[in-house]
Amino acid sequence: MCNMPAWRWFKQGRGAGAGVVPARAAQSGDRERLRNTLLYVVAGTALNLVMTSFAAYALSRRGVLLANKVMFAIVFTMFFPAASSRLI
Numbered sequence: 001m002c003n004m005p006a007w008r009w010f011k012q013g014r015g016a017g018a019g020v021v022p023a024r025a026a027q028s029g030d031r032e033r034l035r036n037t038l039l040y041v042v043a044g045t046a047l048n049l050v051m052t053s054f055a056a057y058a059l060s061r062r063g064v065l066l067a068n069k070v071m072f073a074i075v076f077t078m079f080f081p082a083a084s085s086r087l088i
Contacts, residue, residue, distance in 0.1 A: 059067050
């Protein structure tokens with residue numbers, strides 16, 4: 001267990017040069033790449049949350065066209081695990 005505060009851990013890293021943001025990010029184009037990656041992650045998560053909420057609301061209402069078939073397709077895919085290296 002580490003005794004240093006969280007802000008120092010993020011700044012310095014746990015080992016020699018092993019911070020959350022690499023030290024050379026300020027010197028190269030990695031900072032731009034990191035910012036774009038974080039932007040895609042945040043935007044994608046927000047969009048996924050909104051679309052899932054809309055689908056959940058629509059599927060919770062009675063009389064929605066094809067609701068049973070869509071719900072079956074969603075539940076059916078949950079029975080199979082995601083692809084992993086042990087399946088290959």
